[in-house]
Amino acid sequence: GYLIQMEVYLLYLLFGILFWVIGSIPSGYLIVRLIEGKDVFLAGNGNPGLNNINENFGAQLTAMLGISDLIVKVLIPRFVLFAASSYQVIPPNDEWVVLYGILCVLIGNGWSMFSKFKGGKGVYILFTSLMFLSPVNWLWVLLIPLFSKMFRLDSAPVVLLSLLLILVFYRNDPPSLIISGLIIGVVIVKRLFSNRVSESSGQTMRTLINRLVYDRDTRGKV
Numbered sequence: 402g403y404l405i406q407m408e409v410y411l412l413y414l415l416f417g418i419l420f421w422v423i424g425s426i427p428s429g430y431l432i433v434r435l436i437e438g439k440d441v442f443l444a445g446n447g448n449p450g451l452n453n454i455n456e457n458f459g460a461q462l463t464a465m466l467g468i469s470d471l472i473v474k475v476l477i478p479r480f481v482l483f484a485a486s487s488y489q490v491i492p493p494n495d496e497w498v499v500l501y502g503i504l505c506v507l508i509g510n511g512w513s514m515f516s517k518f519k520g521g522k523g524v525y526i527l528f529t530s531l532m533f534l535s536p537v538n539w540l541w542v543l544l545i546p547l548f549s550k551m552f553r554l555d556s557a558p559v560v561l562l563s564l565l566l567i568l569v570f571y572r573n574d575p576p577s578l579i580i581s582g583l584i585i586g587v588v589i590v591k592r593l594f595s596n597r598v599s600e601s602s603g604q605t606m607r608t609l610i611n612r613l614v615y616d617r618d619t620r621g622k623v
Contacts, residue, residue: 409491409492412485412490412491413491413498413501416481416482416485416491416501416502416505417501417502417505418505419481420478420481420502420505420506420509421505421506421508421509421514422509422514423473423474423477423478423506423509424474424505424506424507424508424509424510424511424513424523424526425509425510425512425513425514425515425516425520426473426474426509426513426515427449427513427515427516427520428449428466428469428470428473428474429441429449429450429451429453429454429466429521430442430449430516432454432462432465432466432469433449433454433458433462436462436465437458437462439458441453441454441457441458442516442519444457444458445457446617447519448521448522449516449519449520449521450466450521450522450523450524450525451463451466451467451521451525454466467525470525470526470529471529474506474510474526475526475529475530475533476533478502478503478506478530479499479502479530479533481502482498482499482502486498495576495577496534496535496571496574496577497574497576497577497580499530499534500534500571500577500580500581500584501580503526503527503530503531503534503584504580504583504584504587506523506526506530507523507526507527507584507587507588508587510523510526511523511587511590511591520591521591522588522591522592522616523587523588523591524560524564524588527564527584527588528542528563531567535570538570542563545559545560545563555615557614557615557616557617558614558615560616561613561614564585564588564589565585567581567584567585568581568582568585589613592612592613592616593609593612593613
């Protein structure tokens with residue numbers, strides 16, 4: 402029994418490494434480099450995610466990145482876990498196992514082994530993954546952009562609040578709750594430290610608060 406349990410833990414470790422590698426695929430960088438011949442890390446806030454690419458390279462490349470990340474970083478990891486449980490390589494998929502896969506993908510996406518450990522915040526990947534995991538609970542996330550535009554609100558604080566709701570959903574499931582906390586921690590750390598620091602702002606407390614709440618160095622919209 403002990404050896405079997407150790408084998409299961411080893412498999413989870415291998416799946417984690419695999420998902421980190423998958424998450425590390427620098428989709429945004431590759432799309433911008435191949436189509437525009439530019440370095441996305443030198444554009445805007447230096448983030449290779451949807452918002453920065455949309456602001457600097459337009460809707461077409463943004464859509465391409467969204468579709469790419471959906472297939473590679475959301476659906477493929479879910480399929481791998483589904484296949485592994487179907488063939489009884491690992492026990493049946495509890496939600497914590499799926500959340501663990503999401504966590505490893507987000508770590509790879511945020512600190513890519515292929516781009517000098519730079520990457521995106523992964524909010525799109527996280528919420529899309531959650532929608533596939535539990536559509537009833539998370540489909541409303543699609544309304545965030547519409548809600549923000551209708552009421553002229555900044556979407557970044559709404560997204561931050563939505564992240565904290567993950568803890569509410571899994572409050573009665575300790576393994577899922579722990580991994581959810583780690584997921585939120587990864588997104589917050591990336592939000593705090595991913596953007597290039599402008600010479601005028603520096604690493605001041607106000608700058609860090611603005612990054613946490615508004616996802617940029619200054620409160621005013623860019």
